[in-house]
Amino acid sequence: MLHAQPANLMVIFxxxxDLAQRMLxxxxxxxxxxxxxxxNFRILGTARSELDEDGFxxxxxxxxxxRIAVEDRDSAAIADLLSRICYQPAALGDEPSFEALARRIKSLRDGDVVFHLSTSPKFYVSICEALGRHGLNGEGTRVLxxxxxxxxxxxxxxxxxGVGRVFDEDRVFRVDHYLGKEGVQNLLALRFGNALFEPLWNSRHIEQVQxxxxxxxxxEGRADYYDGSGAMRDMVQNHLLQLVCLTAMEPPSQFDPSAVRNEKIKVLRSLRGIGREEVASHSVAGQYVSGAVGxxxxxxxAEELGRSSSTxxxxxxxxxxxxxxxxxxxxxxxxxxxxxxxxxExxxxxxxxxxxxxxNAGASVEQxxxxxxxxxxxxxxxxMMNKTPGLDRSGIKLSQVALDLDLHQEFAHHRKRLAYERLYLDAIEGNGTLFVRRDEVEAAWHWVDDILDGWQHRGAAPKSYPAGTWGPNAAFSLTDRHGHTWRE
Structure with a gap:
């Protein structure tokens, strides 16, 4: 079990x-x-770029x-933050530069330290191994x-x-930035903080979930990464399955990392596999062609990419x-x-x-x-259904109306925070509730890999859809043949 003190140093690799400059x-x-x-919190940036501290x-x-809205800018706060920021160039494979980085980390460290690996995943193991060689793992450390x-x-x-050989599992914080979004966290509050919904949150009362x-x-400049990943790896495995878990999970015994993540993994392990026999009837892959958006x-x-692709x-x-x-x-x-x-949504x-x-009055009742x-x-x-105002001389009329909670309007005096603000604060304090455990990641990949294997076995190219539409026609058949319709 991780017993953490608030970190006083964050090292961003x-x-x-782009991610560091845009979000972190x-x-x-x-x-x-x-x-x-x-x-006494300090931020140490590191990258291959040969910048000095003033340049960074x-x-x-x-x-x-x-990136910061004009109304949120505080020149004094910006200046104070910049005074907390340091920079040390380093590159994997250049041992002297990493030794210099390690010395800099040790000189700045005065308590717990968080390492955020904002790099390609192919470097994760090498970076962790280098940190381990220099004694920058173990007690008082955690890695994002x-x-x-x-x-x-x-x-x-x-x-x-590879990461586990250097950092114990309770020191590894896997980031899915969707879990830092206020609306995603509010899903737990909606489900488990209100007596109204939870008794209805099951197959006896719910017909379908979208x-x-x-x-x-x-x-958006991510061509090389995206063409090697596609929507299944980039979004389904990464974000959608986390939303499935939070929507479908059983109530955890309490709001702490182990209890929440134990219930999420149960959902992933209960997902029915979609393999070679099922992909044709349970999945649709598409690729956009030219069209109009807005x-x-x-x-x-293919035009954006500059070549044909089956992604x-x-x-x-x-x-x-x-x-x-x-x-x-x-x-x-x-x-x-x-x-x-x-x-x-x-x-x-x-x-x-x-x-x-x-x-008998000719009024239809919608679900x-x-x-x-x-x-x-x-x-x-x-x-919900509501009576349409009127004298009903030709029969009662019903209309579907919405009870609408506009969270932006309701909490207008609260600043809308970036997802990483919550995630960073939790990482600094050592709270892993909104981070993803190893078994979750691997269970999600296992389910997704079966679908990808089924696609590859069929050898069918993604179905085309014009940009600005809701996907290929086959996606509508996926719901229509079961009496359901996508919400648009």
Whole structure:
């Protein structure tokens, strides 16, 4: 069991990279400005770039200027944060540079230290081994690894084994930034903090569940990475399965790392496999061609990439969780690029009333539904039947209306935080609840690998869909043939 003190040093590997400049350093600014960082906290950036300290601080200052909203900028807070930042260039394979980095870490360290490996996963083991050689593991240390870890189940095991030889499991914090989003965390509060929903949260009352993560963007400069991963590895294994776990898990005994993650792994182990015999009927892979998103013409995937490719940019799945709570309830999962709108949402459709007393009056009763929107806005809507106002001389009329909780409006006085603010604060304090355990990662990869193997065995190319649409026609058939319809 990890017994941690708040860290006073964070070392960011890949500190000049896109993720660090776009998300990590602005998140540290938000924590610093609001007084959440320890008073003696220091940040050490490292990368191959041969910058001096002033050069790195200038890079950070420019990133903060670009990324932080004008109303949130505090020049004094920025200056104070920059005074906490150091930089030490280092490169794997260049032992003298890593020895210099190790000396710098030891000179700055005055308590616990967090290492964030904001690099390609292929460097995780080598970096950890180098830290171990210099005695920078063990008590008072923890290491953050960005998902996805590996390219498949086998690679994931190799990375986890390599990191595990240096850092004990309770010191390894695997980052899925979706778990830092306020709306995702609120899903647990909605389920387990209200007596209203949990008694209905099962197959007796819920007919189907849909989870959608839709993007309007294309490759955005990630061509090499994305073409080697595709939507299945980049989004399904990485984010959608975490949303499935939080939606479907049993109530944990308490809100702590072990209890929450124990319930999540039970969900992953209950997922019915989709193998070679099932992929044709339970999965759809697509790739966008030219079209229009938001009224703007955009090129197809192959045109953006500059070559033909069999990589999927869209995935739709019909999944089942074989346990008592969810037996018989389909979980429809959908994610893709160049879709009509950006959204992440969970849709639960409740079963129909057993008998409608309004049928003789000609009124139809639609099924209740709960929509949990996670982005771009955070919102919870409960769709219910209501009598349409009027004298009803030609028969009663019913309409479906929404009980609408706009979280942005309700909590307008609370600043909307970046996901990494919560994740960084938890890592600094040693709280692993919102991080992913090794067995979760490997169980997710095992399930996803079966689908990828099924696709490869079939040898079918991804089905095309015009940019700005909701995917290939086959994705609609996936739900239609079971009497369901995607929510759009």
């Amino acid at each position: 890949g500190a000049t990279g 350093l602005p998140s540290l600014y938000g924590l610093h400005r609001d007084g959440y960082l320890p008073k 601080r200038a890079l950070v200052a420019a990133s903060l200027e670009q 690894l960005e998902k996805p870890i590996g390219h498949n189940f086998g690679e994931s095991v190799d990375v986890n084994e 989870i959608t993560v839709a993007e309007t963007v294309g490759l 009224g703007v013409a955009v090129p197809g995937y 999927e940019t869209f995935v739709a799945l019909r999944a089942h969780i074989d346990n008592w709570r969810w037996s018989g309830v389909p979980f429809y999962l959908r994610t893709g690029k160049r879709l009509p709108r950006r959204c992440t 969970i849709y639960l459709q409740f079963r129909a009333v057993p008998h409608s007393i309004f049928a 209740n539904a709960l929509v949990i929107r996670l982005q771009p806005e955070e919102r919870i809507e409960l769709f």
